[in-house]
Amino acid sequence: MSRRAHYLSLDDILRRIKEDRGAGQGLAYRPWFEIKDVPSLGRRHRIRCSVNGRVVHLLSDLEGDCLHFGEYTDQCLRRAGVGRYTDVREQYPLLPLEETWLIARELGIRHPAVRGQKIVMTTDMVWTYERTNDTVLVPVSVKYLRDKNNPRSQQKAAIEAEYWRRRGYVLEHHDETCAGRIFRKNWTLIRPTLRPEFFKSFPSGIVQAVDECLRKPALGGRLRLTDLAAIGARRLGYSKGQVITAIHRLIADQTWPTDLMSQSLVSLEPLILTPNTPS
Known part of the structure; x- marks a missing residue:
């Protein structure tokens, strides 16, 4: 996610926890940051997600692309009979704050802070993936390549990845190469x-x-x-x-499976139906 650091005092953090920010699921979920809370370097969006029916708060165009790619993936998974996405939670807080602080110390990395106050780190999106026999979380870090390759961004990503590893999940990464212009227009x-x-x-x-x-x-x-x-x-x-x-x-809904990554639906080319499930 591309955004400027946002200062929250300890009282602000405690108040958000009391407000159940980052808690709940489905329609009851409320993100740690809403679009009105954070200065964003990109355009902000409020989009009703087809997976859970909730209006999600997205802080950049790239987060919008990631949401749409997740919706498409959900349709492919359902059609292939290998599971489905049942929820998405954006701006998900990595709590308790003490845990990410300890992880940073163990990794020898400076924990993110603003004005001397350590901030609550967040994961841009956390998808709930329901399979035949179990349910797993798919945490996703959404960053443009220019930010993803920044040394400081890589340090913070290491803290985030370790937080999720300790819970048995792998942090995925989404950048502008994951879903290009053709997919964006199609979806x-x-x-x-x-x-x-x-x-x-x-x-x-x-x-x-x-x-x-x-x-x-x-x-x-x-x-x-x-x-x-x-x-x-x-x-x-x-x-x-x-x-x-x-x-x-x-x-x-992939009743007619089509590769939306490479085939434009507004072109004059023949329509090619090709089974395609994103990984």
Whole structure:
């Protein structure tokens, strides 16, 4: 996460703990920092996450990319039958403060502090991954490469990684190379179709009808979205726009598995359906 250090007095820290900042799950979770609390070096976002339905507080464009990549990963996991993400908690505090202080001392690293007051370190995002037999946490550090490669940032990342290692989890890293421009445009285009209320004004059963009608032609890999829309409109009586929107939903939930990292959905190239589950 790209942000300036933010001063909190000891009283501020105790008050946030009392307010249950960083506690709870799902809709009840409240991040340690909300966007109004922290000066950010990038644009800030409040986005309703498709995984848990909660409005999450993101402090940079890159955190937005990470959230969207997690939503996409969740759909791939569900479709592959290997689990699902059930929650995400952003700006997650590494408490108690005494633990990260001790870790820093053991590693020979100066603990982050502002005006002499040690600050509560945070992990940018913590995903809850529910598998067949267990549930694990996936902590993610979100940093631009220019910040990630900074020696001081690497020291703080070492403290963060050790905090999670002691809990049995591996700290993952997300930078601007993880989800590029093509994915960003694709997911921005199709993610609204995942909202439960999105198709209320559409003909009943349109998504299933489009799937049954166009899956076989789409699997050929020679037709563009506009070609598929024309076929669907002719066979089913929907408008081309309605058919394209239904296809967007089929791609978003990976009923039609598509590599959103490399294939642009707004290009005039044929649509290629290729099973793809992010790692």
